[in-house]
Amino acid sequence: MSASTEEVDTESTPTRRRLRPSQLVIGVGIAIGLVTVLSGLAGLVFPHEFDENLVTREVFGGIPAPLKVAFYVVVPLVLVYGSVLFSQRVRNWERGRPDNRSTNASNVKRRARDFRAGVYMKTLLRDPAAGIMHSLIYFSFLILLAVTTILEINHQLPDGLKFLEGGVYQGYSFVADIAGVALIVGCVWALVRRYVQRPYRIRIKTKPEHLAGIVVLLALGVTGFFAEAFRIADTGMPEFERWSVVGYPLAMLFENNASAATWQQVWWVIHVAAFVAFLAILPITMLRHMFTSPLNMWLRDRERPKGAMKPMPNLMETELESFGASTIEDFTWKQLLDLDACTMCGRCTSVCPAHATGKPLDPREIVLKSGEVMAATGDPKVSPPLSIDGDITISANSLFERISTEEVWACTTCKACDEICPVNIEIMDKILDMRRYLSLMESDFPTELGNAYRAMENQGNPWAKEGDEMEPEENRPRI
Ligand code: SF4
Ligand code: SF4
The missing domain is CATH 1.10.1060 (Fumarate Reductase Iron-sulfur Protein; Chain B, domain 2)
Incomplete structure (x- = not known):
């Protein structure tokens, strides 16, 4: 990964340019941004009539065209911007010396086991309060990301292939609402731990960005529910929406609200703004660990016995002039x-x-x-x-x-x-x-x-x- 690993004998070996990890990150950001833009364009080029008799919801229902266009412009831009910021961090990792952490047949099982233990937060659960709180936020966030992606995929499919209808849609709504509740509970719990209970190890290292990260996630959950509730109220409280176990009861409060359509747009805009804020702060705050930590868990090395130092090179043969780490x-x-x-x-x-x-x-x-x-x-x-x-x-x-x-x-x-x-x-x-x-x-x-x-x-x-x-x-x- 460092420059030294890429040195080649230019006389005997044809030069082969390898994609650096930092370039790959930008490539992934651009690819996701492009898919998002194309997804928006597809809706414009192939508009389809929403059948109100179906047990499902209309994506962007009640959202005016200019807001939709703004969504499909701003979100891809922030995705690319975020990937550039992230790639700058990866460039820093590329400054390091080589270390072979490749995954192969002999270590893939162990890696998967270690990764699973990490993602299931086995170590975190040694402190159950912190572990459960963290799990509520992390897993619910992943589920909400998945349900949003599924909604968009379903949105782009031709009518005959759409699957988010009937019982599937109701199950989908139920899972999404439960995940939303878990996210909110986790965030509130995190606020209480960090700012009310204040255990020593957290108290001595609390900075403003901790608050920003939790508040953005909390805002995503809360605004999502209000946007949903006003959407359900605006569409006349259809019975099948009862599977939105939070959105529906919340919608009952606004059932006869003449401005439900406007309020839905307001909450939708705040919801999208929270998502954009999340994307913008992801690479520059500790939220980045949502990506870097699982990667680090996967790359765990156990080749050396516990506690053994890294072997020294043979001093009689090495051309190294410095040992250990000072830079x-x-x-x-x-x-x-x-x-x-x-x-x-x-x-x-x-x-x-x-x-x-x-x-x-x-x-x-x-x-x-x-x-x-x-x-x-x-x-x-x-x-x-x-x-x-x-x-x-x-x-x-x-x-x-x-x-x-x-x-x-x-x-x-x-x-x-x-x-x-x-x-x-x-x-x-x-x-x-x-x-x-x-x-x-x-x-x-x-x-x-x-x-x-x-x-x-x-x-x-x-x-x-x-x-x-x-x-x-x-x-x-x-x-
Ligand atoms: S190194 Fe960082 S993530 Fe690991 S235990 Fe210490 S503070 Fe937590
Ligand atoms: S290895 Fe060193 S830094 Fe780590 S816990 Fe023990 S004394 Fe502290």
């Missing part, structure tokens, strides 16, 4: 993806023994500060993982611009942070890579380690024991 480019692309996949949940903080005992280390901060350096030194610069104080300046790509050596050396390497992280971020590796740099390149390590390092160099063990003083291999403690 963003010293991390692998996967380690850089980690920085954008962090949900900032603080679970790592809450289990870190160094943090609990007042040492100057917070594993979440290691991830966030590395992300700040990456964001500030990207080309172009992108927003930091979480907003930071205006007086913090980052002038170079050195990790030590934001991370102190005291933080790095405070780690006990217990790996509890990696184990608890719900999205499989490899935090300890980053700390160990920085330690490796400090030890090997700067000789910057706590004085207590000096004797151990010297002993390892001279006697091959940290206790400075000669071979005959060592316990036989089989009697040594296993760690």
Whole structure:
């Protein structure tokens, strides 16, 4: 993924241009935008009469043509804009060193298992309140995205192929309303947790963008119900709409409202505005983890035994001049993806023994500060993982611009942070890579380690024991 992986012997190998992941992201954004535009054009070119006797709903029913046109112009533009912003983040990951995380026959099953565990939020559910709240938001959002897509697909199909009618439509309405309720409950719960209960790990890292993300999702749910209710009221409260288990009772409040049609348009516009706002803030706020976290879960690596450091290259053969990590480019692309996949949940903080005992280390901060350096030194610069104080300046790509050596050396390497992280971020590796740099390149390590390092160099063990003083291999403690 890094530039070095693409080096080819130009004399013997024909040059083959590979699509970079950042280019792929823009391509996907343009493709989805185009499909949306074509979908709007199809409605104009092949208008069809809505049969009011059918048990279904009219897509864009009651929405004037100029608003429909605005929808099909604004939404594709925001989709492309969002993909450009997202691709700028991906360009940052491309700055990293190579790391083979390809999926193949030997690891696909394990990857699928790890991914499933992640998406089912097994780790999140260790804290049931947070896990259930998060699941309510995430799964309901996915369901609502799916029902909206299904509605649009059905909308574009010729009359003979439309499937969202009769019992199917009623079931569809029921599922959509239940998902809407779950989304609203999840968002309200999230607000209560973050701003009323305020557990420590959340309290110390709450920023305005958290509120923005929750409010936009809440607005999507609430405005969706009001737009639906006024639509049902405006169409005369058909019996079959009772399957909209929230929309229908809400519509009863507006049954005889002479302005129901106008109100439907108003709520529809606010609903679409909330969706556009969601798309616009998705790449630049923590909401991006809806995409980056599952990707990170899929790419989880378990090739090394737990706690083992990355192997060093053979020092007699390598042409490397620096070891460990001191700059963003010293991390692998996967380690850089980690920085954008962090949900900032603080679970790592809450289990870190160094943090609990007042040492100057917070594993979440290691991830966030590395992300700040990456964001500030990207080309172009992108927003930091979480907003930071205006007086913090980052002038170079050195990790030590934001991370102190005291933080790095405070780690006990217990790996509890990696184990608890719900999205499989490899935090300890980053700390160990920085330690490796400090030890090997700067000789910057706590004085207590000096004797151990010297002993390892001279006697091959940290206790400075000669071979005959060592316990036989089989009697040594296993760690
Ligand atoms: S690194 Fe993992 S556990 Fe720590 S804040 Fe980020 S997502 Fe949460
Ligand atoms: S490995 Fe280091 S950073 Fe992670 S929990 Fe243990 S002491 Fe904290």
